[in-house]
Amino acid sequence: MRINLNNRYEEFEGEQMTITDLLRIKNFSFRLLVIKVNGRLVRREEYDMTVIRDGDRVAVVHLVSGG
């Protein structure tokens, strides 16, 4: 499958995966993230249930303190 991750196309094995899978594969270990799939916000409690498929557009923002 091919998805648009943070404005770049990336290939992944398989036909689909959850947000949790994606975070593990990409080593996105930051505790605080904001994630949008196809423009829609996905909350933390939905990471296990939200499925990403070929052609989806995924945005992952790391939030760190400081301001």
Add this chain to the structure above:
Amino acid sequence: MSKIKGAMTDELKKYCVGIAGCGGLGSNCAVALSRVGIGRLIIVDYDVVNKSNLNRQYYFIDQIGRKKTAALMETLRRINPDVRVTAYDRPLAPQDVLPVFGNCDVIVEALDDREMKRMLIETILSELPGKPLVIASGLAGWGNNNALTTRTMDNVYVCGDETSEAGDDMPPLAPRVGIVANMQANQVLEILLGAMK
């Protein structure tokens, strides 16, 4: 040149920008937007000016102990009295987001704490979908100018390096905080005026 400048100033007067937080990011961003003549600013913060803020925040020695919203309002008025400033002196709760920022053309996330950042961003994305939102993430420390970027995802703009977290060995300091605050202000202008030709 002056004609273009006049048209730009007239255009900016039409718009309202909400700024959540009046710390290093919010105070510097508000100053930049006031200098260019934004029509209206809505600023929110619950804190008072502390001596330790002066290493990066747009406050002065004689404002220590004062409410940040009141002190910033005074500074903005000294810079440009035409900007209409509305201040909310309170912590921002999820239920405040819609009534406080609902009518803004752009919202700037200028909070310090990452949990607060997340709360604000998630609330705006779910309650005000499509509203342009300029957030900051990763600005502590010094140097490494070229790591600071702006990333666009639909209506969300992320300024900073998304990595440098503030901590005891990594303080937020005037240069980098100021750069990111001004990147946020610059992004606001691009959203309101369109990309530069």
